[in-house]
Amino acid sequence: MFDRIAARYDFLNRVLSFGTDIGWRRRALVRAGIERGHAVLDVGAGTGDLSFAAAARGAHVIAIDLSPGMLAVLTRRSSLEQRSRIRTLVGNAEALPLPDASVDRIVTGFTVRNVGDLGRALAEFRRVLRPGGRAVILELSHPPHATFARLYSFYFDRVAPAVADLLSGDREAYRYLPRSLRPFPEAARLAEMLRDAGFTRVAYERLTFGIAAIHVAEV
Template sequence: MTEPPPAPATVPFGFADVPPEEKTARVKDVFMRVARRYDLMNDLMSAGLHRAWKDRFVELVRPRPGEAILDLAGGTGDIAFRLARAGARVTVADINPEMLAVGEARARARGIAGLDWVEANAEALPFADGAFAAVTVAFGIRNVTHVDRALAEAHRVLGWGGRFFCLEFSTTEWPGFARLYDLYSMQVVPRIGAAVARDAEAYRYLVESIRRFPRMEDFAAMIEAAGFRRVAVTPILGGAVAIHRGWKV
């Protein structure tokens, strides 16, 4: 595996380009503001479809009883709870303490014990080499400042034969649907954010961040560049959502 390239002078933050340290601070601020209504907003924005996408995602991960899995950017626990139901030992890592607090409260309310909650930056994980059998990340990788570094860290903390799975918004390849999706996300989602979360700007950023994220084939190439093999992608809604995966072999 080659070393990641030097950090660029600017990185995308929505449609803007900002210094890397500024993006990290801005993203942290966005999720601090929306943490308490994040899951409600997911239901409203996707008409509840995000639940089926996450179910399918975890089915593909195939968590096994007793294996150690790291869920990156998993603060509110949606993926971790599903993994834990299969008997996996789950560590939830998130850079945002507000999101982690929401996840821990949800776990207590549901009587889900045994999860480890760790405040950590995906680009510099505080875990030993080869500590996990699987690394998952759902709707979080596009908010990382240096995606290549996060992929390299995911590769490092996986044991030999370990698997990486990523669920993320992408670019749909269905022409008619693409136009409708674009109008909905750019015009309607910020209004829902204003009405429900009292924060249109945060949701405008989240929509813009999808537009700036690499297309499916480009992100697959980034996963390969991080050292993963047998990289594959499963598109949903023509690629509006995509499940990428790769193995450390």
């Protein structure tokens, strides 16, 4: 599915989120505390927004994604300098093609709700992080306030897929959007899953009335 929408992904993202995703990504990068020379893994890198930002901070980035089409857009968007800092790899978050304790930071944006076995992916994050390493997960979430949640659900379940149909002509891909969020754990539960996977110092902050959240977890 992501291969199919790769060419329109960035445009639709900006429209459907009214641009708020840009600020959320910026916030997630601040929380990641990336330093020059860090090895940073971007899981579900997609078209590369987080990878580019990590590379701009002097990191060596491994951009992993299941979709070769999304990674092809990342490569097309990148300058020669960025290409020297970002290695792309087709791979699955549930079985990362990396050795144990090989990266300093993991960043992942809007990916983990798409993963089949989330517990397994979190265990993989834990495995590949070095001692002192940190994972930062930016993902859509469930707004805690009931009235706002109802309003948001109308937008997310009805309006956003209809707008995406109109702009992209890919009805199925954007019907998937609400379907991917419904079974995804609430923010407190995701924090618990991170602890179960062996992370310490797990914290999260809700963004924009809780429609998204950033989880930070350390090894």
